[in-house]
Structure formats: structure tokens, C-alpha cells
Amino acid sequence: MENPDMVSQVAQCGQQLKQNVWLGTTKAFIIILEEHAVLSPIISCFLDSQYYAKGDLGAATAYVCLEATAQGLGSNIIGLYDRKKICELLQIPMEKQFGAVIALGYPSNDTIRTKTRKTFEDIVRFV
Numbered sequence: 001m002e003n004p005d006m007v008s009q010v011a012q013c014g015q016q017l018k019q020n021v022w023l024g025t026t027k028a029f030i031i032i033l034e035e036h037a038v039l040s041p042i043i044s045c046f047l048d049s050q051y052y053a054k055g056d057l058g059a060a061t062a063y064v065c066l067e068a069t070a071q072g073l074g075s076n077i078i079g080l081y082d083r084k085k086i087c088e089l090l091q092i093p094m095e096k097q098f099g100a101v102i103a104l105g106y107p108s109n110d111t112i113r114t115k116t117r118k119t120f121e122d123i124v125r126f127v
């Protein structure tokens, strides 16, 4: 959503513990919701219908952030938010699973802060 009043109200849902102060500059939010998957019977007799959903949501979230960057926007996945309030505001059924809440805006500068990453060896194992 990009309606300024709605964006401001959703931003406040992510600031309840006085965290995410930067959300005040958000211009739009994308909320990725999990839909019920209908798998082919050949697969669904082995796997729960939502088996792939979490991976799909993660992939969708990552691509949204990459596309935002490609369009010159800044993005930030937020995990700390009042889900109940967001559901009330946007009339989302409470039982709906959230994949991600992504804040979009304009970076204040082009500087990429120093990142502390695990080493390649720490996250990859060759067998």
C-alpha cells in the first residue's frame, strides 16, 4: 500500500516497542501473504499442501527487495510488528499467515554500510 495515511499507520505498527524509528520515512509497504496451495494429487499424498509455501514466500520476498533496488528504491524486511493491528487496518483475516512485511522508501545516500558476514566456509559445505 502507498496511501500516505495508511503507510503511516502501518509504520506505527512496526514501532510499538520504540524500535524501527526509520520506518517513519517509509513511502510504501508490500505485505506478502501465504495463500493455500493446491498441489497435484501425486505430490499432495506425500506432502502437506503448504510444504513449499515458506520457501516460496522467502523467494518472493528476496525478489521484491532485488527489484526495489533495481528501481532505485530502498527496502527493508521487518519482522517486529503488531500483526493484529496490521490485520485490523488492512482487513486481513487474522488466520492468514504473513510471509513478510517489506518497507520501501528512498535511501538517504548511496553508501553501503560495512557488512559483517559469515565466511563462505561457514555457510557452505562441500561433500
Ligand SMILES: Cc1cc2nc3c(=O)[nH]c(=O)nc-3n(C[C@H](O)[C@H](O)[C@H](O)COP(=O)(O)O)c2cc1C
Pocket (backbone or CB within 6 Å): 020, 076, 077, 078, 079, 080, 115
Ligand atoms: C525476517 C526478517 C525480519 C527483519 N526484521 C527487521 C526489523 O524489524 N527491523 C530492522 O531494522 N531490520 C529487520 N530485518 C533486517 C533487515 O531487513 C535486513 O535484512 C538487514 O538490515 C540485513 O541487511 P544487510 O545485512 O544486507 O544490510 C529483518 C530481516 C529479516 C530477514
